[in-house]
Amino acid sequence: MFTECREHLIEKLKEAGIRSRPYTSMKKLRASQEAHVGAVLFEEETFDRSGAKTIYRDQTGAQHKRRKVFSRETTFSVIIGDPDPKRTEEIFEAFLGALDKGIYIDGNYTPIEVSEAEWVDEDDSILKSKVAVNVKIKFMGGVYKDTDFAKLTEIEVESVIMGKETQHGE
Secondary structure (H helix, E strand, C coil), X not given: CHHHHXXXXXXXXXXXXXXXXXXXCHHHHHHCCCCCEEEEEEEEEEEEECXXXXXXXXXXXXXXXXXXXXXXXXXXXEEEEECCHHHHHHHXXXXXXXXXXXEEECCEEEEEXXXXXEEEEHHHCCCCCXXXXXEEEEEEEEXXXXXXXXXXXXXXXXXXXXXXXXXXXX
C-alpha cells in the first residue's frame, strides 16, 4: 500500500505542474537548492483491528469472502513550493483538483482524504521558495484476508419428515 500511495501522489504532483521528480526524503529535500520544488514525504501509519467482511465475485463468477484484518491509515506530507507565490497556489489547487476520491490497491478501494494544509513563508522554511504549502494526505486502506465458501458437495444435508430422519436423496 505504501508504494502505491506514494507513487499516486508523485503522479498527481507532476500533473499539477511540478517539473522535476518530487523528493521522497527529507534529507534530499533539505539539501536541495531548487526554488521550484515538490515532495512526497511519509508521515505515519496507524493500524486498528477490524472484522469487516465483504462478499465479492471474481472474474469467473465464483463467490469469495474478504475479511479486513486491520484498518490501515497511511499519511503523507505533500510539499509544494515555487519562487512565485501565485504559482505555488496554482500548483496546489491543480494538485487538489487532480486528487481522486480514492484508488484501488490489490482490488480494494482505498479512500483518500486531505486533512490539513500549512502555508509557510520563505523565512520560516528550509526551502528556497518564497512561499510553500505542506498538505497532509491520508489513505484509508486495510490488510485483507480472502477465504472461500465451503463447496456444496462437501456438505451433508439431512431432512426430517414427520419425525423420521432421512438422508437427502432417499
